[in-house]
Structure formats: structure tokens, C-alpha cells
Amino acid sequence: MSGQKLIIASPSKGRLQENAAAFFARAGLELTQGRGARDYRGSIAGLDGVEVAFLSASEITSRLARGEAHLGVTGEDLVREEIADVARTVELLAPLGFGAANVVVAVPQAWIDVRVMADLADVASGFRARHGRGLRVATKYVNTTRRFFAQHAIDDYRIVESSGATEGAPAAGAADLIVDITTTGATLVANALKVLDDGVILRSQANLVASLTASWSETAREAARVILSRIAAEEEARTKRDVRADLAAFSADAAREAETLFGATARNGAVGETVFSCPAKHVGALADWLIGKGATRVTSAKYDYVFTADNSLWRRLATRLPGAA
Numbered sequence: 001m002s003g004q005k006l007i008i009a010s011p012s013k014g015r016l017q018e019n020a021a022a023f024f025a026r027a028g029l030e031l032t033q034g035r036g037a038r039d040y041r042g043s044i045a046g047l048d049g050v051e052v053a054f055l056s057a058s059e060i061t062s063r064l065a066r067g068e069a070h071l072g073v074t075g076e077d078l079v080r081e082e083i084a085d086v087a088r089t090v091e092l093l094a095p096l097g098f099g100a101a102n103v104v105v106a107v108p109q110a111w112i113d114v115r116v117m118a119d120l121a122d123v124a125s126g127f128r129a130r131h132g133r134g135l136r137v138a139t140k141y142v143n144t145t146r147r148f149f150a151q152h153a154i155d156d157y158r159i160v161e162s163s164g165a166t167e168g169a170p171a172a173g174a175a176d177l178i179v180d181i182t183t184t185g186a187t188l189v190a191n192a193l194k195v196l197d198d199g200v201i202l203r204s205q206a207n208l209v210a211s212l213t214a215s216w217s218e219t220a221r222e223a224a225r226v227i228l229s230r231i232a233a234e235e236e237a238r239t240k241r242d243v244r245a246d247l248a249a250f251s252a253d254a255a256r257e258a259e260t261l262f263g264a265t266a267r268n269g270a271v272g273e274t275v276f277s278c279p280a281k282h283v284g285a286l287a288d289w290l291i292g293k294g295a296t297r298v299t300s301a302k303y304d305y306v307f308t309a310d311n312s313l314w315r316r317l318a319t320r321l322p323g324a325a
Contacts, residue, residue, distance in 0.1 A: 005050060006050045006227075007053060008071045009069040011057055012055050019099065030044065049220070060074040063211075064089075064090055068214070070210065072211070073206055075206055076095075077204035079092065094207065104182055104195045106179075108177070117196055123135070137158070139162055140166060140180070162175075168191055212321065229313075240280060242276075242303065243287065245290045263278065
């Protein structure tokens with residue numbers, strides 16, 4: 001790692017790079033590359049003590065595991081596949097809303113009696129007697145497959161590690177079924193495969209991930225605190241709305257009811273006014289409810305950022321770092 005700086009590992013190409021850059025930009029954090037798109041080192045404009053490393057998603061996961069990056073943007077599927085002890089090695093701070101895909105168990109559509117994992121377990125138990133060998137499972141997700149199959153008491157199988165188009169392995173005779181990642185499932189259907197009803201192993205998406213094995217200097221910690229504060233402020237502003245009601249008398253019981261029904265928290269407003277922070281999706285329902293409680297006028301406002309003294313993202317990370325109280 002470079003000195004005492006905070007190292008952020010970000011995707012180096014394609015849609016993941018664009019989405020990661022947009023994610024940071026929404027929080028007012030502009031990722032820059034020193035000599036343009038061919039430079040794999042960069043920084044965050046206006047923020048000292050930070051270095052950005054542009055890498056493949058798989059390499060980002062490896063560097064987080066080895067403690068060679070403090071923060072990184074990578075898929076949860078890679079984290080859970082490539083890191084042996086996820087809970088002790090990294091902290092998944094926030095799902096980012098892009099790169100969504102599911103890791104699934106898919107079998108040939110011709111296996112009409114195999115609909116759930118219990119059916120597959122039945123097939124596996126008698127497969128060797130009928131065919132003289134265990135099931136062959138084509139996958140890039142070796143560790144994920146082993147954990148999931150163990151949960152379903154399937155142990156007589158052989159992993160066929162796939163480096164190409166996994167979904168084509170059964171048709172080619174290289175495997176009997178697959179464990180693979182899919183977004184729409186269209187490619188599976190095109191290869192005459194079906195996902196088992198309970199065969200979704202992981203609903204993955206890109207995550208902001210922190211390494212717990214990195215060397216966290218004071219400079220790195222302070223830079224992370226600032227970055228996570230801005231990310232949390234943008235998320236709060238994007239997902240919440242400020243709702244103001246012309247309602248002078250509002251009891252503590254009514255405030256608790258608003259929180260229970262709509263996730264809205266009340267705070268002090270101007271004289272004759274009650275103010276709520278409310279999830280954006282519940283604003284309309286809250287407004288109707290407030291009018292029913294006697295409000296004569298309800299307004300909703302969106303903010304660019306909402307900074308709070310309690311930075312929940314930084315608090316989550318800080319409590320996991322060495323030396324935390």
C-alpha cells in the first residue's frame with residue numbers, strides 16, 4: 001500500500017466502472033485517473049489522503065482479503081466465494097443498487113421430477129448406482145456450491161470447474177447440472193436449463209466493502225470517515241423526504257403511531273408545525289394520515305444531502321477496526 005493513504009479499489013472497466021463512478025459522484029466524490037483512462041491509479045478530487053486503484057472485480061476482492069485496500073466496490077458473490085471467513089475479513093457496508101445477479105442451481109428442463117433441492121438430493125443418492133458415478137456440477141463458484149450442497153445433504157458429486165460458458169456444460173456432456181450466476185435467466189432457458197424453486201443461493205449485487213485486515217492509519221480512518229459521511233448523507237437524502245404538516249397538537253402516542261405505520265420520525269418544527277423524516281415511498285400515505293389527524297396542509301421536500309452527527313456507515317466500520325472501544 002502507498003504510505004498512510006486510504007486505498008479505494010474501484011472497477012476498472014465497463015458498466016461496473018461507470019456505475020461505481022456514478023455512485024461516488026452522487027455523494028460529491030469525483031474519482032479521477034491521473035493520466036486518463038489508461039492509468040490504473042487515481043484519486044478523489046479535493047480530498048487528500050486517498051488513492052484509488054482501478055482493478056477487476058475479482059482482484060478487488062483479493063486485495064480486500066489481503067488487506068491491500070481499505071475500501072472496495074465488488075460483487076457480494078465474489079466476496080462470499082473467494083473469502084474463506086467473510087465475517088472476520090471484511091465488512092459489507094452497503095449494497096449499491098447495481099450489478100444485480102443471482103447465483104443459482106440449474107438442472108436440465110428434461111428433469112421434470114426435479115423441482116427443488118430435496119428432489120436433487122434424491123437424484124444424487126441414487127445416481128451412482130444407476131450411472132456408476134456421482135453427479136457432475138459445472139461451476140466457477142466452487143466454495144459457494146459446496147456450502148449450499150452441504151446444507152441440503154448432497155455429498156456424492158464432483159465439481160467440474162468452468163472457465164468458459166458454464167450454461168453450455170450439460171448440453172456438451174461435460175456436466176449434469178450447473179451452479180452459475182444469472183441476471184434474467186434467458187441464457188439458462190436458451191440452454192434448456194431451469195432454476196430449482198429453492199435453488200437461488202445468493203441474490204448478489206455490487207457492495208461497498210471494507211477490509212478488516214488492512215493497516216488502518218489515522219489518516220486512512222479520517223479519510224474513510226469523511227467519505228462514508230458523504231455517502232450516508234446522499235443515501236439519507238435520496239431515500240427520505242422532509243414532511244411538514246400544519247398541525248400544532250401532535251401527541252407522543254401519535255408520533256409513535258406514525259413511526260410504526262410509515263417509518264416516519266417526528267422532530268420539532270416551527271410554531272404550529274410538525275416535521276417528519278419519512279421514507280420516500282410512504283410520503284403520500286403519511287400525508288393522507290396527517291390530514292385525517294387534522295392537518296390543513298402537508299408539504300414534502302427533497303434535499304441534496306442530509307448530514308447527521310451519527311454517521312451510521314462509519315460507526316459500523318469503526319466498531320470493527322482494531323483498537324475499537
